[in-house]
């Protein structure tokens with residue numbers, strides 16, 4: 001096994017990881033040696049897919065305010081967001097937009113030269129800053145370009161697949177990794193770790209996320225003893241393209257797109273008359289499903305009945321200027337030009353509101369591990385995230401955790417070597433030697449199908465019990481898988497097998513958390529418990545790994561600013 005030593009390890013190179021790296025490099029002023037690890041090539045992180053925008057208050061002179069952004073976020077979260085966290089976030093986000101501006105990002109602009117902002121669901125003011133519909137890609141590029149000033153301090157481990165975190169005496173010591181390019185096993189020793197590994201969209205079959213978003217960091221943290229918080233809250237985005245699930249950004253509706261049923265009616269006037277298409281995502285997704293279930297959708301392939309997203313009213317010019325990627329995708333994938341024809345869409349699994357439990361500073365329960373971005377649950381989004389708040393979260397807590405971890409690394413001595421380095425590798429060795437008859441690709445397929453059926457937009461206790469039984473059956477079968485390719489170099493068979501193991505753990509925490517929560521709140525809509533129940537459930541779920549599956553505990557929500565009220569739009 002090859003061994004490398006660094007001060008700070010940043011695991012993940014999406015917006016959160018790159019922003020953390022930049023802050024840590026700036027703070028350390030050449031003193032710290034930073035490792036950047038990604039199972040993909042650096043610029044392939046899923047953040048490049050973010051389309052529509054990044055939320056921040058820039059126009060206090062024109063009517064927006066921190067208070068309004070905070071209220072929108074808290075109401076959108078169905079009052080499960082921690083209000084002190086939201087308060088901090090809304091004040092930090094604008095500074096991140098301006099920093100990116102100074103670093104050269106080509107934000108879309110208004111005629112008067114000021115940074116343009118567009119409406120997004122659940123926001124009462126048009127506050128999504130954007131770069132056409134390629135916001136994430138351009139944020140990533142800008143962060144990466146700026147980071148190149150610090151290359152002397154950085155060591156990149158691209159295509160390094162992390163398999164486990166090594167914890168001794170309650171402290172992080174390092175991580176084990178497969179260097180896919182060289183085909184080596186690697187141990188990277190570090191004084192501190194920032195986890196920035198993104199979400200877990202792939203646990204669902206119909207999802208906006210790429211194949212690589214398999215919840216690895218969530219499972220790594222969970223197996224290292226850290227609790228996962230609020231995992232039952234999955235966001236279903238209202239506009240996933242039929243049949244692939246590719247995202248049709250909320251900016252489509254922000255720019256004026258309509259949702260129509262098979263009678264040509266804007267059905268949102270029944271469900272959210274004040275906000276219409278720009279109600280929060282959980283509400284719009286539920287409304288679409290109710291229309292489809294009432295027979296007012298269009299018949300689609302493989303049971304994927306759908307609704308129309310109609311952009312025709314925007315006109316050719318606006319579509320070409322503001323939504324060029326959307327047009328390119330619909331033309332390429334389904335041969336539809338949105339300038340002339342409505343787009344077939346339905347709700348699609350999109351975002352993991354839950355994640356590794358952190359405090360306001362991104363600290364986890366292990367002193368030298370921080371988490372930022374979608375893998376973390378700092379409790380900004382509660383039960384339902386508002387669009388454009390995620391990339392903003394990645395920037396804000398990328399900066400915060402980068403600064404915190406860098407300062408920490410300056411004060412502590414180098415990490416020790418683990419007592420038994422090979423023990424950390426044993427799990428991979430066992431998989432390579434495995435000869436079982438179960439097919440891990442089949443297990444992944446069944447898992448994803450199972451979650452589509454049992455943990456979708458509408459849930460019931462009965463469905464989730466079936467879903468949980470199925471996950472546990474799949475976990476049992478997973479013990480008897482084998483990988484056919486026995487090498488380490490670009491062994492996608494092995495990587496997929498390990499990812500599927502991670503996905504099973506993540507799916508189990510989400511389903512158990514949802515089954516236990518006998519109420520409806522935000523993205524968790526139970527037909528057998530349709531009302532929100534603040535008396536019993538105004539609390540966060542914490543899932544700890546235990547011998548027979550997750551052990552659940554609960555902790556308080558910060559409601560220090562606004563008392564929860566009924567959520568109407």
Ligand SMILES: Cc1cc2nc3c(=O)[nH]c(=O)nc-3n(C[C@H](O)[C@H](O)[C@H](O)COP(=O)(O)OP(=O)(O)OC[C@H]3O[C@@H](n4cnc5c(N)ncnc54)[C@H](O)[C@@H]3O)c2cc1C
Nearest residue numbers: 012013014016039047050051052053162198373374390391
């Ligand atoms: C299609 C789409 C559009 C979106 N549009 C918007 C938008 O307009 N506005 C908005 O606010 N949000 C949007 N979101 C959500 C937002 O893009 C994501 O939440 C955010 O980009 C996540 O960034 P991240 O840095 O946390 O993780 P990611 O960008 O997912 O990066 C994860 C990193 O971790 C690495 N990694 C993971 N596992 C391992 C492992 N085992 N070993 C080594 N490395 C590993 C990956 O290689 C990658 O580098 C969108 C999401 C999707 C799917």
